[in-house]
Amino acid sequence: MIKKKPITEFLKTIIILLLFQLSTSSHRKPPPLPILPIPKSRQISWQIAEMALFLHFGTNTFTDSEWGTGHVDPSIFNPKLLNATQWVTVAKDFGFKRVVLTAKHHDGFCLWPSKYTDYSVKSSPWRNGVGDIVADLAEAARNGGLELGLYLSPWDRHEHCYGETLEYNEYYMGQMTELLTRYGEIKYVFLDGAKGDGEKDMEYFFDDWFSLIHQLQPGASIFSDVGPDTRWVGNENGVAGSTCWSLFNGSEVKIGGYSDARYSAEGDAFGQDWVPAECDVSIRSGWFWHASEKPKSAMTLLDLYYKSVGRNCPLLLNVPPNSSGLISDEDIHVLKEFSELRNSIFSHNLAKSALLSASSIRGDPNDSQFSPKNVIEEGLYTYWAPDQGQQSDWTLYLEFQQVITFNVLGLQEPIQMGQRIIEFHLDMLDENGKWQHVVNGTTVGYRRLLLFPTVKSHLLRLVIDKSKVFPLISHLGIYMDSYTVPRHVSDDTHTKSKFINNLFFRRTAYNQSQSASI
Known part of the structure; x- marks a missing residue:
């Protein structure tokens, strides 16, 4: 008669190993430490x-x-x-x-x-x-x-x-x-x-x-x-x-x-x-x-x-x-x-329609815990966190399916984690596939709004140039204020360049931009 005990023990070992692997692979990275002081x-x-x-x-x-x-x-x-x-x-x-x-x-x-x-x-x-x-x-x-x-x-x-x-x-x-x-x-x-x-x-x-x-x-x-x-x-x-x-x-x-x-x-x-x-x-x-x-x-x-x-x-x-x-x-x-x-x-955040990505993400890139997608959610307690080891490149990318017109950038930090950001700037990709500077700012804190002359683009990048420690962003907004700043760019939507209509070219330029020097 064949003894079943060794097979049973073998299966138990396999199951234990599989459970261990599953538990370690699904382990989430904890939130980063706050930087003091923090608010009450x-x-x-x-x-x-x-x-x-x-x-x-x-x-x-x-x-x-x-x-x-x-x-x-x-x-x-x-x-x-x-x-x-x-x-x-x-x-x-x-x-x-x-x-x-x-x-x-x-x-x-x-x-x-x-x-x-x-x-x-x-x-x-x-x-x-x-x-x-x-x-x-x-x-x-x-x-x-x-x-x-x-x-x-x-x-x-x-x-x-x-x-x-x-x-x-x-x-x-x-x-x-x-x-x-x-x-x-x-x-x-x-x-x-x-x-x-x-x-x-x-x-x-x-x-x-x-x-x-x-x-x-x-x-x-x-x-x-x-x-x-x-x-x-x-x-x-x-x-x-x-x-x-x-x-x-x-x-x-x-x-x-x-x-x-x-x-x-x-x-x-x-x-x-x-x-x-x-x-x-x-x-x-x-x-x-x-x-x-x-x-x-x-x-x-x-x-x-x-x-x-x-x-x-x-x-x-x-x-x-x-x-x-x-x-x-x-x-x-x-x-x-x-x-x-x-x-x-x-009331209309254009960033909600964008494809969001980042230069790096804390923890598992497939996990939504610190995903760049968190920046379009309201509230302080969800945020994008970059990989702590990638301190030379803190960048968020926003790609739109069509050209957007805008003149306001809004940012928020999760202030319960401390105020971190010292300097940042926003770039847009022009019709020649080159990055053009839009606006720069210093501190963010609970809320920062920057108003600038109206521009158009389908691809944006927010770059954190300097931060006390690696930055955290809880919200990002792209808005159009048609009351304060006159539109400096024509709104003619019937005439579009080959660059604007070519989705393949846009995605190629976007992929190349991620590997380029900021």
């Missing part, structure tokens, strides 16, 4: 929002002033048609993810009934002194699915103890505690270092304030000149530096000091802290509503969008309610046009 979750949430609506509102709205004296009679404050739901609806309808209210400006008048002062809505005729604008906005934002932020001015021109450092800091933290414990989740707190001319010795206990805010609202990002979560961009024009790092050293800038606007605008490639910049600007020339002022045009806002959101900085756009308590129709009209412009340009 609240900073990522703040950055993803991209745009917030700032609402400067108070007694200044009724006195036609910007900086109140702190001695205006509260009876002047009576916005009879006030409707916080309208504010939230305007923000939501036109693409803003957050609303930020001046709960108290420099004049000290409080838009909520603070127990620490009578200089507030409770001393006004509005709603017979029992109204609470912060509560109204908090409820409207919650119902509308928007995030809520608050500004509590450190400078207080009404409070008698202002100027007495210890006493006033206790007063201020008492009011901050009210705002952060009464109204649900607060996602953003805006601070500045403004002081009266005669109060240079007045000291603000910023570190204590920051600790209190993060204790009471752990998910809230804090804005000030130096962070700790987001910094001032160094101007009130809504414009960031063309190079803009989220990295920063707070010791280089003093809150309220305005010491180095360029450093604030550009950040620091070698900064030890993650403190990205925010661009603040008003839709009108003033911050509070004035009947004599008109809003900026939608095209001006679009230009600011490129220079803020498109330079790695969320845009904080002030749209002040009027004396009736509503956002004015003329402001709404501009915001509507601004929204339509953005949707028209950025």
